Amino acid sequence: MTTTLKSVDAVLVGFGWTGAIMGQQLCDAGLHVVALERGPWRDTATDFATGFAQDELRYMWRHHLFQNVSDDTLTIRNNVNQEALPMRHLGSFLLGTGVGSGGVHWNGQIWRFLPTDFLTKSHNQQRYGKKAVSDYDLTVQDWGVTYEELEPYYDQFDKVCGTSGKAGNLKGEIQPGGNPFEGARANEYPTPPMPQTLGPTLFGKAAAELGRHPFPHPTGNLSEAYVNPLGAQLGACTYCGFCEKFGCGNYSKASPQTTILPYLMQKSNFTLKTECEVLRVELTPDRKRATGVTYVNSAGEEFFQPADMVILSAYVLQNVRLLLLSGIGKPYDPKTGEGVVGKNYAYQTMSSVNVFFDDKILNPFIGAGALATVIDDFNGDNFDHSGLGFIGGAYIAGMVTGGRPIEMIYTPQGTPAWGLEWKHAAAKNYLRSFSLSVHGSCMSARGNYLDLDPTYRDIHGRPMLRMTFDFTGNDHKMSDYLTDRAAEVAKAMNPREIKLNRRTGSWSVVPYQTTHNTGGAIMGDNPKNSVVNKYLQTWDVPNVFSMGAGAFPQNAGYNPTGTLAALAYLSADAIKSRYLKAPGPLVRA
Amino acid sequence: MSEKNLDRRHFLIGTIAAGVAGVSAGPVHDGELGAPPQTFRGAVPWQEGTADAPPEASGSGYVYFTPAEAAFIEAAVGRLIPNDPVGPGGVEANVPFFLDRQLAGPFGRGDHYYLGGPWPRGTPEQGYQSRYNPAQLYRAAIAAIDKYAGANLGAPTFAALAAADQDKALKGLESGEIALDGGVDAKSFFAMLLQNTKEGYFSDPIYGGNKDMGAWKMIGFPGAHYDYKEWVSRHGEPVPYPTVGLRGRPGWRKA
Numbered sequence: 049m050t051t052t053l054k055s056v057d058a059v060l061v062g063f064g065w066t067g068a069i070m071g072q073q074l075c076d077a078g079l080h081v082v083a084l085e086r087g088p089w090r091d092t093a094t095d096f097a098t099g100f101a102q103d104e105l106r107y108m109w110r111h112h113l114f115q116n117v118s119d120d121t122l123t124i125r126n127n128v129n130q131e132a133l134p135m136r137h138l139g140s141f142l143l144g145t146g147v148g149s150g151g152v153h154w155n156g157q158i159w160r161f162l163p164t165d166f167l168t169k170s171h172n173q174q175r176y177g178k179k180a181v182s183d184y185d186l187t188v189q190d191w192g193v194t195y196e197e198l199e200p201y202y203d204q205f206d207k208v209c210g211t212s213g214k215a216g217n218l219k220g221e222i223q224p225g226g227n228p229f230e231g232a233r234a235n236e237y238p239t240p241p242m243p244q245t246l247g248p249t250l251f252g253k254a255a256a257e258l259g260r261h262p263f264p265h266p267t268g269n270l271s272e273a274y275v276n277p278l279g280a281q282l283g284a285c286t287y288c289g290f291c292e293k294f295g296c297g298n299y300s301k302a303s304p305q306t307t308i309l310p311y312l313m314q315k316s317n318f319t320l321k322t323e324c325e326v327l328r329v330e331l332t333p334d335r336k337r338a339t340g341v342t343y344v345n346s347a348g349e350e351f352f353q354p355a356d357m358v359i360l361s362a363y364v365l366q367n368v369r370l371l372l373l374s375g376i377g378k379p380y381d382p383k384t385g386e387g388v389v390g391k392n393y394a395y396q397t398m399s400s401v402n403v404f405f406d407d408k409i410l411n412p413f414i415g416a417g418a419l420a421t422v423i424d425d426f427n428g429d430n431f432d433h434s435g436l437g438f439i440g441g442a443y444i445a446g447m448v449t450g451g452r453p454i455e456m457i458y459t460p461q462g463t464p465a466w467g468l469e470w471k472h473a474a475a476k477n478y479l480r481s482f483s484l485s486v487h488g489s490c491m492s493a494r495g496n497y498l499d500l501d502p503t504y505r506d507i508h509g510r511p512m513l514r515m516t517f518d519f520t521g522n523d524h525k526m527s528d529y530l531t532d533r534a535a536e537v538a539k540a541m542n543p544r545e546i547k548l549n550r551r552t553g554s555w556s557v558v559p560y561q562t563t564h565n566t567g568g569a570i571m572g573d574n575p576k577n578s579v580v581n582k583y584l585q586t587w588d589v590p591n592v593f594s595m596g597a598g599a600f601p602q603n604a605g606y607n608p609t610g611t612l613a614a615l616a617y618l619s620a621d622a623i624k625s626r627y628l629k630a631p632g633p634l635v636r637a
Numbered sequence: 638m639s640e641k642n643l644d645r646r647h648f649l650i651g652t653i654a655a656g657v658a659g660v661s662a663g664p665v666h667d668g669e670l671g672a673p674p675q676t677f678r679g680a681v682p683w684q685e686g687t688a689d690a691p692p693e694a695s696g697s698g699y700v701y702f703t704p705a706e707a708a709f710i711e712a713a714v715g716r717l718i719p720n721d722p723v724g725p726g727g728v729e730a731n732v733p734f735f736l737d738r739q740l741a742g743p744f745g746r747g748d749h750y751y752l753g754g755p756w757p758r759g760t761p762e763q764g765y766q767s768r769y770n771p772a773q774l775y776r777a778a779i780a781a782i783d784k785y786a787g788a789n790l791g792a793p794t795f796a797a798l799a800a801a802d803q804d805k806a807l808k809g810l811e812s813g814e815i816a817l818d819g820g821v822d823a824k825s826f827f828a829m830l831l832q833n834t835k836e837g838y839f840s841d842p843i844y845g846g847n848k849d850m851g852a853w854k855m856i857g858f859p860g861a862h863y864d865y866k867e868w869v870s871r872h873g874e875p876v877p878y879p880t881v882g883l884r885g886r887p888g889w890r891k892a
Contacts (some may be wrong), residue, residue: 088672089682095689100883102861105840106691109832111749121751126762133759133766136751246872286864297863313681323674345674409873413858414865453839453858465811466717466831467804471855475723478856504753556762 050342055354056080056319059341061326061370062362064149065609066595066616068304069205070359072278072312073620077628080317082353083361084343086325087115087146092305096152096295101288104452108293113153115143119507122365126518126554127495128382134504134512140556141563142293143363147322148304150363150563151609155292155417155449156268156301158211159606160202160614162428163195163231168491168602171429172439180439184520185494187385187392188439189601192573193582193618195231201617202610203234209302210274210282213237213266227263227422229430242271242285242419247403247410247482251446252421254540260423265445267418268302278311289450291417301417321345327508329358329374329592338376338592344508356631357591357623360569361616364598368498368568369513377569377579377588380497382516388579390498392567393515394603395555397442397488397523401534402458402547405480412451412479420447420485426533427605428489438525440489442605444534447485451478455560458483461547482541484534488527488551489605490566493520498568518554527551564608569598571615574637581635583622584615590633593619691883694738694845701741701772702733705794709779710736712796716803717834724855725848727834735837735846736775745772758822765825771833778826781817782810842882850880860886 057079060067067083074081090096096113106112115138123132144150164171168188173181181188205211215236216226241264244252252262269285276282285300299306312318323346330339330352340354360367371377371389380391424430427441450456458481459473501514519527531550538546572578575587580599586592595616597608604611622634675682699707710733720726727733739745747770759766767774783794786806792798795806809815810827817823837846839853841861847853853860860881868876879886 089675094687097688098863100691102863103691103841103883105836105844109836110744116749117751118749124763131757133757133763134751136765139764243869245869249872286866287869288863310681314679316679320677323672346671347674409875411876414868451858453856454836468719468721471718472723475855554762557764
């Protein structure tokens with residue numbers, strides 16, 4: 049039996065970063081908004097207080113803040129010739145759940161994509177020829193939105209987070225100490241960059257000696273206390289080294305909890321319901337309009353929530369699955385290349401270089417989610433790719449997110465994984481080693497996509513999402529080239545030895561890589577090549593909007609949160625200024 | 638919990654310290670599946686006394702492992718992390734006790750594993766593909782390894798082998814060269830055993846391993862501190878903070 053509730057102006061499906069942003073924006077415009085979150089309420093003092101936040105076993109390895117896959121997971125395979133099997137345990141990516149979701153346990157690495165990243169197809173084709181964007185069955189596209197259009201919204205997110213950093217390009221003027229390759233920024237960062245520990249400092253010196261352009265990583269782990277435009281207060285980071293995979297006990301990491309919820313939760317036109325999982329978006333018989341969503345709560349009660357607008361603000365993988373389950377948009381078929389929902393799933397191509405010293409104590413436990421010195425010389429199209437055989441790139445970061453000993457003990461090449469030799473290597477190297485992270489792009493390709501699994505079902509009887517993905521030759525070439533560039537910097541740090549951890553073989557679900565899943569509900573300039581327009585409005589059902597990194601047509605060599613937040617603000621602006629006055633398509637098909 | 642000199646961390650986790658056999662009583666605040674649905678409007682919700690404190694291991698002796706399983710675990714953990722003057726071995730750090738409490742609790746039950754069928758074997762890239770939860774896997778694997786030792790290595794059990802032969806057998810499991818009965822994938826089990834052993838060695842002592850924070854002291858990790866601000870710019874200096882866990886450290890309490 050389904051209970052029909054009172055209609056609202058907008059329903060948010062999922063309550064992480066994009067849900068909080070859209071909730072605040074739409075409530076400020078006077079709309080009545082209900083947010084449905086399938087996980088629990090979470091706040092700093094109750095759920096990750098400093099008295100027990102620094103617990104590697106519970107949060108990282110026992111997944112206490114992550115989605116519990118026991119009653120709902122997805123199936124995975126590397127290519128269409130394999131049988132997809134369930135991801136039975138989290139590994140490669142750590143899905144969020146609960147209020148704040150991944151915004152609670154992220155590192156706080158806040159990036160903007162490069163202006164050319166939004167023109168992946170046209171820019172690379174013009175500079176390197178047609179083969180560059182079609183080899184390896186690449187299916188890269190332009191975004192249909194430009195950096196210049198997004199800049200004010202990047203700026204808005206920086207101000208909400210209080211991002212700490214140093215501008216490298218202010219209104220077209222290159223600034224010393226910042227990233228000279230970034231797109232022009234209207235404003236300096238809200239707070240100054242974090243001071244750097246020894247490892248990132250040595251990295252920066254070595255990189256500069258090689259003629260690179262090091263700068264401090266832009267971060268949502270704040271360098272000083274800050275009050276954002278919504279009146280939320282953040283404290284200065286204390287460098288405890290428990291950001292990534294953990295909640296911040298110190299109100300120092302930008303998250304929905306620390307930046308938006310103190311404001312939004314007090315609004316009388318906003319309602320949050322937790323432990324409520326949306327099963328599908330309901331459509332009118334002609335499938336041109338959504339009437340609301342059906343959800344079930346943890347008590348097993350089913351409800352229909354009518355709404356004028358449905359905002360899919362869950363994680364990429366859930367948004368795409370809800371589109372497929374609800375019959376919004378034509379599913380992608382890798383055989384014909386037709387259809388759009390599920391198309392261009394992409395990821396992040398990661399590798400690293402470990403550096404070992406004899407004579408220096410690096411104190412790796414003094415860390416923060418984005419405590420790093422970075423070079424961007426080999427990201428995007430910041431360098432000439434002629435003759436290299438790939439497009440895209442990576443930032444290279446001398447980074448110390450922490451020194452959590454189960455996860456983060458580096459041992460030299462050839463060290464066994466156990467036994468006395470391993471123990472001695474751990475004891476000798478823990479304080480004296482360091483890691484360079486190579487954070488690479490992932491270009492979308494014809495065979496990489498998301499659809500519904502034919503075999504496995506979740507606890508509600510719905511088909512699980514099926515992920516078909518492997519890194520392409522483009523990604524492998526890029527990653528090898530970039531890992532070599534990182535090794536040059538590592539050697540210039542004059543260590544005893546280094547170890548290269550290259551990106552080899554097929555994508556595996558086992559080792560943690562990043563929770564930067566992208567695509568599947570991609571944006572574009574027409575309904576033939578995309579699911580949503582540049583305002584994240586679905587082409588087929590104009591009162592359904594799909595937020596998040598699912599909109600990325602391919603993934604750039606940066607962390608996705610800054611860009612997906614900027615896209616949400618752009619979408620909210622268009623809804624407020626245009627859609628509410630005349631509900632309907634914001635872009636003519 | 639009658640001491641008057643409770644430290645702050647101890648206070649925060651104190652309420653769940655009475656868990657039975659290391660498995661905590663149901664928490665007031667469930668950060669995971671199955672909390673009741675709630676509706677929030679007009680305020681940031683707050684309820685005192687609901688801190689989501691960690692589930693501490695308690696008691697002594699084994700509650701999950703049988704004596705035969707305990708013999709295997711103590712032997713294997715002693716080879717994965719041997720004892721010597723550089724730092725504690727896995728057994729000396731109480732890793733077997735940690736493993737027992739983990740397998741007796743939510744981890745052992747596979748609370749965060751999807752275990753539904755069907756169960757084809759899969760590729761290495763598809764990761765864990767067993768119907769067994771971790772506790773069942775340990776049980777089946779230990780029996781299968783002892784059986785293998787009896788049939789092929791000339792000893793009644795793995796634990797009865799000489800140390801060098803134990804190492805050889807562990808390497809065979811690690812590489813998958815040894816095939817096991819009982820529907821057990823040797824590589825999968827070895828990977829889980831090694832991971833769990835390192836977890837017991839390096840996790841906070843509240844979970845029963847890392848005795849006296851010996852593994853942290855060995856590598857120089859100061860533990861659960863949350864403020865290093867003044868050390869960020871003091872490059873290359875050893876941080877002199879004494880090692881501390883979530884429950885504090887001995888020096889926090891009066892003698």
